[in-house]
Amino acid sequence: LSRGYHEKVISHYENPRNVGSLPKGDLDVGTGLVGAPACGDVMKLQIRVDENGVISDVKFKTFGCGSAIASSSYLTERVKGLSLDDAGKIKNTEIAKELCLPPVKLHCSMLAEDAIRSAIRDYRSKRTKTSDSQQASYIDVTQNSTAGQTPLAQA
Numbered sequence: 001l002s003r004g005y006h007e008k009v010i011s012h013y014e015n016p017r018n019v020g021s022l023p024k025g026d027l028d029v030g031t032g033l034v035g036a037p038a039c040g041d042v043m044k045l046q047i048r049v050d051e052n053g054v055i056s057d058v059k060f061k062t063f064g065c066g067s068a069i070a071s072s073s074y075l076t077e078r079v080k081g082l083s084l085d086d087a088g089k090i091k092n093t094e095i096a097k098e099l100c101l102p103p104v105k106l107h108c109s110m111l112a113e114d115a116i117r118s119a120i121r122d123y124r125s126k127r128t129k130t131s132d133s134q135q136a137s138y139i140d141v142t143q144n145s146t147a148g149q150t151p152l153a154q155a
C-alpha cells in the first residue's frame with residue numbers, strides 16, 4: 001500500500017481480521033461470492049447464523065486490492081453479533097467513511113456491501129429450500145393417509 005492511506009486501512013490490510021472459510025454446505029452458513037467489474041477483484045464472505053437469526057461467526061477471503069481487503073476485514077468485525085436485517089442495511093459509504101477511502105476506491109467498499117448481501121441471500125434461500133422440502137413431505141403424508149381412508153369411507 002502506498003503512503004497516504006488511512007492508518008485504519010493499513011491496520012486491516014496488515015492484520016486482517018476473520019480471514020478463512022466456513023463449511024459452505026452447513027445449513028446455518030451463507031456464502032457470498034462477488035466480483036468487482038471495474039477491476040476483476042473477488043471477495044468471498046461467509047456468515048454463520050444462530051437460532052435467533054444473529055450472525056455468530058464471519059469469515060472472508062479477498063483476492064483484491066488493499067482497500068478491498070481492509071473493507072472486508074472491517075465488515076466482518078462490524079456484522080458479528082448483528083441480526084440479518086441490520087447487517088443487510090450496512091452501506092458501502094459507511095465502510096468507506098470509516099476507512100477514509102478516497103473516491104477512486106469507493107468500489108472496493110461496494111464489493112464488501114455486495115458480499116454481505118449475497119451471503120444473507122444465500123443463507124435465506126437455503127432456509128427457504130429446507131422449509132419447502134419439509135412442507136412437501138408433510139403434504140405427501142397427508143395425501144397418503146387420505147388415499148388410505150378412501151376405501152374405508154366407501155365400505
Ligand code: FES
Pocket residue numbers: 036038039040041064065066067068105107108111
Ligand atoms: Fe478493485 Fe479495490 S481496486 S476492489
